[in-house]
Amino acid sequence: MAPPDGPESGAIHITQEDVRRLCEFLYRRTGMSFDDNKRYYIDRRVVERIAVTGSLSFQSYFALLRSDTEHEIEQLVNAFTVNETYFYREDHQLRCMTSHLLSDLLPRKQRGDSIRIWSIPCSTGEEPYSIALWLMENWREVDNHNIEIVASDIDTRALKAAAEGIYGARALMRLSSDVIDRYFARIEGGQVQIDPGLRESIQFTRANLIDAQDMARYRDFDIVFCRNVLIYFDDASRRAAAENLYDCLRPGGYICLGHSETMSRISPLFSVRRFPEAIVYQRPEAKHDES
C-alpha cells in the first residue's frame, strides 16, 4: 500500500495492520469507531501527528500514544474531531431536548419548580447561549416555565469571554440571519455581541468536573450538556466525573455527551435512552436506583 500523500508524510509508512491496531486502541480507549473506508482520513491525521511528535515510526508513535505522554490521545482525538465551538453545534441534541426530554421531565415537576439546565464545560459560551436561543425559538412552552441555565467551565478566561458574549461570524454560521438580527448587536471589528438580556440570564460559574467538593455546589439539574470533555480524561477521572454528574442530576434527569463519547464505556450508573434525534443518558429514578 502506498504511503498517504501530504507534505508531512515524509518516509513514514502505515500499513493496514497498523491502522487496525490503532483503531482498536482508539475504540477501546475512547469509543471512537472508524470503518475501513475512513482509511485515508485516518492515515492523514496519524501521519500528521507522527510528524508533529517527531516520532520515527508508527511503532514509536503508537508507544507514545499508549503511554499518553504529552496528552497525545487528546491531540489525536482533536485531529479526528471538529474541535471548534459554534452556535447550534450538534443541534440534534437540542432538538431532542425540545422534542422529548422536556416533555418527559415536566410531568414530574411541581407547580413553580424551575427547569434547570447545565452546560459544562461551557467554554466561551456558545453552548449555553445556544440552549437559550433554541428554547426560545423552538419550544412552544418556553414562556410557561421558569428556566435556569447555568454555564460552568474550569477556565476562568473562557468564562469571562462567555459572559461578554462577543463572537465572530464563524461562530454564527449555523444561525439564520433572522436569529442573528434579533439576538445579536453588531459591534466594532465585524463582531457581534449577544443580547444583554440573554447574557444576564445565564449564570456563569467556575467548576471542576472531577472535584467532588466543587461539584457538590451543583445539584438538581434536569438536563446536563457535558460534551467533548470526558473523552480527554483518564479512566479514574472519567469515573469520578460520571459520579459527580450523577449527583448533580435530579433522579430521571438527562445527560447529553458529545457525539464521540459514550457513558456506557465509563460507568454503569446511567441508563441509555435512545430517541430519534440522539442517544442520551438518564439518571435512574430513585425507585430503580438501589436494586
Added chain:
Amino acid sequence: MPFIKRTATTPPKSKEDHGISAPETSGLQNPDPEVRWSTARTLGGVASAVPALAAALEKERTPRVREALMTALMRTGNNDSVLVLIPYLRSQDAGLRVAAIEALQALPEAIMPFMTQLLSDNDSDVRILATELARNMPAKEATRVLCNLLETESHSNVCGAAIEVLAEVGTRDALPTLKTCAERFSNIPFLSFAVATTIARIAGTES
C-alpha cells in the same frame, strides 16, 4: 425572557452536601445507601481510608455504592488498593469481576508487581482476566509478562487471551514466542489463526 437566575449555585441542603472530612469513614457503615455513596466519594485518593473502603466493599450490595467504592480505590491507586481489588477477580459476581478489572486496568504501574503471581494463578479464569491487565501496561513490560506466560501456559483459552492482548500491545520481541506457541498448539485452529493475525499486526507495525 423565561430565564431566571439563582443568586448562588448553592444547592438545597441535603445530607451529602455537609461535607464529610476526608478521613471520616464511618458513613460507609450507614444503613442509608445515599450516605454510603457520598462517603465513598469523599475518600478517593485518601490512602488511610483504604482499609475502610475494603471492609465496605466486602459487605456492600448496592451496585451504585460498589461503583463508588471501586472508584475511590482506583483514585488512590497504591499497592494497598491493588491488594484490595485483586481478590475480586475471583468473585462469582460478574459485575464485581468486571469492575475490578476496570479498576486494576487503570493502575498499570501499581499492578505490575503482581502480574507474575496473577499470571501463574491456579485458576485459569484468573489468568485470563490477568492478561487483560497487561493491556494498559507499557508495551515492553506487557510483552515480557505475556510472553513468559505463553512459554509455559497449557490452557488454550489463556493463551488465546494473551495473544489477543499482544495483538494490541506486543512488540517484535513477542514474535519468537508467538511462533513457538502456534507450533505447540498446532492442533487448535483458532490459536493458529490468532497467532498469525497477531504476528501480522506486530510485523506490519514494524516493517
